[in-house]
Each structure stands twice: as C-alpha cells, then as structure tokens.
Amino acid sequence: MSWVGLIPLLPLLAALTIGIRMVTGSAKGETGELTTARIGVWMNLGALLLLLVVDGIALFSGTPPVATLGTWFESGPLQVSISFTLDALSLPVATLVALIAFLTQRFSVNYLHREAGFHRFFFGMSLFTGGMLLIVLSGNAVLAFTGWELAGVSSYLLIGYAYERPIATGNALRAFVTNRVGDAGFLLGIVLAVLWLGTVEWAEMGIRAAEFGTLTAGMLALGFVVAAMAKSALVPFSPWVARALEGPTPSSAIFYGSLMIHAGVYLLIRLQPILEQSPLMMGLIAAIGLLTALYGWFGGLVQTDTKSSLMFATTTQVGLMVVACGLGWFTVAAWYLALHASWRAYQFLVSPSYLEKVGHESHDKAPSRSRGLYTAAIQRFWLEAIADWLLMRPTQSLASDVNTFDQRVVNRLVGLPDTSIGPIRLDSAAASGRDVVRAHGAAGQLLQWAARWLNAFEQHLVFRGDGRLNRVLKRLGGYLFTVESLLERPVYLLLLIMATFAVIL
Known part of the structure; x- marks a missing residue:
C-alpha cells in the first residue's frame, strides 16, 4: 500500500500546478479557465478512484490498519513517520470527502464561470481537499496537523475571496484568529503526547494513555478537544462560522456545510481510546455539544436568509454529534457525520436555485412572548461581541501598532520615505526653497546632503x-x-x- 500517499498528494499537486500557472500568468482570464478546471477536477477524481480501489481491497482481501511509507523526521527517541490509517473509520470518511469535493468542484466550473477569482477559487479548493484527506487518513497527530493547517489556510483564502470588500476580509480575519486558538490546542496535545507518551501515532497514543491513568488521559485530550471546538465551531467558538459564509456558495457548501465543520467531530472520534479513559472530559464534551446545539437552534429561528439558516442548522447538528461523542456513542456519531455531510452539501449547493425560485428572502417578526430570548438569539447570545473583544480587537490593535512602528521607526532607519506625508508639489517646493524629497534615516540624510551640495554647485558655478x-x-x-x-x-x-x-x- 505504498501508493496510498498519492491520495492526498494528487489534490495538493493540483493546487501547486494551478498556483504556478497563476504566478507565471498562464492561468489568466476566461481563456485559462478550462485548463484550471480540468487540473482541479481530474486530480480530485484521481484521488477518489484511488480511494475506491483501496476500499475494494479492504472489503475483499483486507488492508493493514496503518500503512507506513517512511520516516518523516526523528529527533532522539522521537520518530515521526509518514503513515496513513486505513481502518473502518478513515476509509469511508475519506471516500466521502473525495466524492463531495469532486462534485463540488465540478459544480463550480459553471457556477464561477467568468468570475475574476476563478483560478484562485480552484487553487483554494484543491488545497482544501488535500488538507482534508490528510486529516482523515493521517496515521499520526503531526501529519494530521499539517492537513489541519492546509484546510485552515484555504478556508481563510476563500472567505476573503472578494478581498476588495472590507466585510469579506474582516470575516476572514475572524475565522483566522479564532482557528489559531484551536491550532494552539492541537500543538499542546502534540507536545504532551511527545513528553508523556513518547509517540504521536494515533494507535499507539490510545494504548499508552491507558497505562498512565485518568488524569494524564484527560490532560492529553484537553488540547485536542480545544482544537476540535474551534474547527467545528462549538460554543464558545461558534460565531465565526456564520461569518464565514461570505465566500462563494460552493466553498460554503464544502467547508462549513459538509466537510471542515465536521473535522473536529472526526478528531474526537479518532481520540476515542484516550477520551474513554477520562469520564470527566467525556462529560465536558457532552455539555459543550448540548450548548452548541441549543445555540444553533435558537439562532436559526431568527435568521432571514437561506445560507445563514442552513449554517445554524449545521451548528445544531454538529452539537448533537458532539453530544453523542460525550455519551460514548462514537459509532453513532460517525454515521451521523457521514449522513449529515452528504445531505447538507446538497442543500448548500441547491440554495442559489431555491432563492431564484422564491425570488426574495423571508422576513420574520418579533414574537409577542419571550422577547428577552428573541433579543438574545438576534444578538447570537453576545458571543460574537465577546469574541471581538477577546480576539479581534487585540489582533487589530497589534497590527496597527506594528504598522505604526514600521512607518515611524523601520522606514526612517533604512531611509525610506514616510508614507504618512502627502505628495509635495514640485513648483511650490522650489518656490519656497524646500526640499522636494524629505529624507529619513542616516542613508537618507547623507543622500540629501549630497543633493544639496550638487544643487549649490550648479546654482553658483554653472547656471x-x-x-x-x-x-x-x-x-x-x-x-x-x-x-x-x-x-x-x-x-x-x-x-x-x-x-x-x-x-x-
């Protein structure tokens, strides 16, 4: 099974090829759409066909539970392999991921025809498909984290698809900052696994965690649970996913309707041997799932547009999957994940047609009773304001401070002009005797002194x-x-x- 590595590699190669064509200028405008679409769709189809071959081998002759292709890197006793899990959980979910990604990309060929960002879209979709296949098929936490980051980056790129709109870039920043919290949790889980268990392989982590007891298993699972909460938009990280619908409808369908929103649930199912060692963590997961389901239900009741209603419905269903994980019904959660991903992808993809038939969005009226609950649902239980206060505002303030430091300190040190100074008219500058160019830094001052000396030489001796x-x-x-x-x-x-x-x- 050494060729199983081609499954996530093919979409990543498609993203690389499209990216090179974009940089070189060959993927430009309507004339390059057909080639870009063929690269993305056919590479994705190749990954799907390979998965179907592996599924057939697993059904009729069996496959090894883990296929190790080699050593990625090693440091002392730690060795990280390029390994892929081929069990009854990863293969069906990976096949579903490849199938939905293929259908969505094929749908997008006509949906995004003559769009300015056509090539950027297929680049992001191919990158996302490769990342999701890595998450599902990886045999260890480090390789899964690689796919985790690829999916997050492609999500950020496609939320900000219309980058000329401040709302789109602001929502992309919200999703990016929130998911960085989850990434920190994932890294914490990897570090604790290395320190306490000495391995990052999923299969070995479950076996060794049972030897260390309940407390160790709970602390180890905590980081991964935080990562799952952020990626699957569980409370209190729920607000970002409704804002993520700013991207094109196909990306909303595959990212937040069917695939990436379920990545956190899949991670919890993969951690079943570790979670079962900590009843307290299981109870916490069930409580978080219940709160998320209630949040999605109440929030969905007051939505007036189709995509937001579908997104809050997805949040509710994901919360119920997490409840099932917390109660120990991991097999039920896996079946629930597959069925919901298929149905929700279809709903998102047909939503533009539905809007075309209806002709307008619905408008709700405030109820005569439970006005307080209605207000809380409209405000999305103020989680968005809290997230902005805790995450967005500090990030924007840090970016503003860095920009100010760059303008006032770095630019002056290297002698670049200060962009905060407006343009200077040459005629008015010459009439007033001022310098046309304002120098900053040692290099700038030296050049300005030389310019003044040469100007004096010309004025007094030549002219x-x-x-x-x-x-x-x-x-x-x-x-x-x-x-x-x-x-x-x-x-x-x-x-x-x-x-x-x-x-x-």
Whole structure:
C-alpha cells in the first residue's frame, strides 16, 4: 500500500500546478479557465478512484490498519513517520470527502464561470481537499496537523475571496484568529503526547494513555478537544462560522456545510481510546455539544436568509454529534457525520436555485412572548461581541501598532520615505526653497546632503551667466564647435579616412 500517499498528494499537486500557472500568468482570464478546471477536477477524481480501489481491497482481501511509507523526521527517541490509517473509520470518511469535493468542484466550473477569482477559487479548493484527506487518513497527530493547517489556510483564502470588500476580509480575519486558538490546542496535545507518551501515532497514543491513568488521559485530550471546538465551531467558538459564509456558495457548501465543520467531530472520534479513559472530559464534551446545539437552534429561528439558516442548522447538528461523542456513542456519531455531510452539501449547493425560485428572502417578526430570548438569539447570545473583544480587537490593535512602528521607526532607519506625508508639489517646493524629497534615516540624510551640495554647485558655478567657470566653458565650447565644423568639410573628412586606413595597414 505504498501508493496510498498519492491520495492526498494528487489534490495538493493540483493546487501547486494551478498556483504556478497563476504566478507565471498562464492561468489568466476566461481563456485559462478550462485548463484550471480540468487540473482541479481530474486530480480530485484521481484521488477518489484511488480511494475506491483501496476500499475494494479492504472489503475483499483486507488492508493493514496503518500503512507506513517512511520516516518523516526523528529527533532522539522521537520518530515521526509518514503513515496513513486505513481502518473502518478513515476509509469511508475519506471516500466521502473525495466524492463531495469532486462534485463540488465540478459544480463550480459553471457556477464561477467568468468570475475574476476563478483560478484562485480552484487553487483554494484543491488545497482544501488535500488538507482534508490528510486529516482523515493521517496515521499520526503531526501529519494530521499539517492537513489541519492546509484546510485552515484555504478556508481563510476563500472567505476573503472578494478581498476588495472590507466585510469579506474582516470575516476572514475572524475565522483566522479564532482557528489559531484551536491550532494552539492541537500543538499542546502534540507536545504532551511527545513528553508523556513518547509517540504521536494515533494507535499507539490510545494504548499508552491507558497505562498512565485518568488524569494524564484527560490532560492529553484537553488540547485536542480545544482544537476540535474551534474547527467545528462549538460554543464558545461558534460565531465565526456564520461569518464565514461570505465566500462563494460552493466553498460554503464544502467547508462549513459538509466537510471542515465536521473535522473536529472526526478528531474526537479518532481520540476515542484516550477520551474513554477520562469520564470527566467525556462529560465536558457532552455539555459543550448540548450548548452548541441549543445555540444553533435558537439562532436559526431568527435568521432571514437561506445560507445563514442552513449554517445554524449545521451548528445544531454538529452539537448533537458532539453530544453523542460525550455519551460514548462514537459509532453513532460517525454515521451521523457521514449522513449529515452528504445531505447538507446538497442543500448548500441547491440554495442559489431555491432563492431564484422564491425570488426574495423571508422576513420574520418579533414574537409577542419571550422577547428577552428573541433579543438574545438576534444578538447570537453576545458571543460574537465577546469574541471581538477577546480576539479581534487585540489582533487589530497589534497590527496597527506594528504598522505604526514600521512607518515611524523601520522606514526612517533604512531611509525610506514616510508614507504618512502627502505628495509635495514640485513648483511650490522650489518656490519656497524646500526640499522636494524629505529624507529619513542616516542613508537618507547623507543622500540629501549630497543633493544639496550638487544643487549649490550648479546654482553658483554653472547656471550663473557671469561666473568664471561659465566663461571658460563657453570658450571651450567655441573651440569644439570650430573643430567640428572643420571635420565636416570633405577634404578633412577624406584625410581622416586615409589616416585611419594607414593606421590599420
């Protein structure tokens, strides 16, 4: 099964090829759409066909539970392998991921025809497909984290698909910052696994965690649970996913309707041997899932557009899957995940047609009772405001401070002009005696001093009509003009040619 690594590699190669074509300018405009679409769709289809072959081998002759292709890196006793899990959980989910990704990309060929970001979209979709296949098929936490990051980056790129719109870029920033919290939790889980268990392989982690007891298993699972909460938009990380619908409908369907929103649930199912060692963590997961389901249900009741209603319904269903994991019904959660992903992808993809038939969005009215609950649902239980206060505002403040430091300190040190100073009119600057260019930093000051000295030399010695240097230059110019006029005469020109031949011979 050494060729199983081609399954996630094919979509990543598609993303690389499309990216190279975008950089070189060959993927540009409507003329390059067909080639870009073929690269993305056919590479994805290749991954799906390979998965179907592996599924057939697993059904009729069996496959090894883990296929190890080699060593990625090792440091001391720690060794991280390039390994893929081929069990009854990963293969069906991976096949579903490849199938939904293929259908969505094929749907997008016509849906995004003549869009300015057509090539960027297929780049992001191919990158996301490869990342999701890595998450599902990886045999260890480090390889899964690689796919985790690829899926997050592609999500950020496609939420900000219309990057000229501040709302789109702001929502992309919300999703990016929130998921960084989950990434920190995932890294914490990897570090604890290395320190306490000495391995990052999923199968070995479950076996060794049972030897360390309940407390160790709970602490180890905590980081991964935080990662699952952020990626699957569980309370209190739920607000970002409704904002993520700013991207095109196909990306909303595959990211937040069917696949990436379930990545956290899949991670919890994969951690079943570890979670079962900590009843307290299981109870916490069930409580978080229940709160998420209630949040999605109440929030969905007050939505007035189709995509937001579908997104809150997805949040509710994901919360119920997490409840099933917390109660120990991991097999039920896996079946629930597959069925819901298939149905929700279909709903998101047909939502534009539904809107075209209906012709307008629905509008709700405030109920006469439970106005407090209605207000809380409209405000999304103020989780969004809290997230902005805790995550968005500090990030934006840090970015503003870094930009100010760059303008006022770094630019001046290297001698770049200060962009905060407006343009200077050349005529007004010359009339007032001011410098046309304002220098900053040591290099800038030195260049400005040299420019001033040369300007003084020109003004006092060259441009003045009564200057001694000017008289000398005029006399020298007269001599040169006389020589030039003599050389233009035919006699002197013929003499010059004969002298040239004499020198050559």
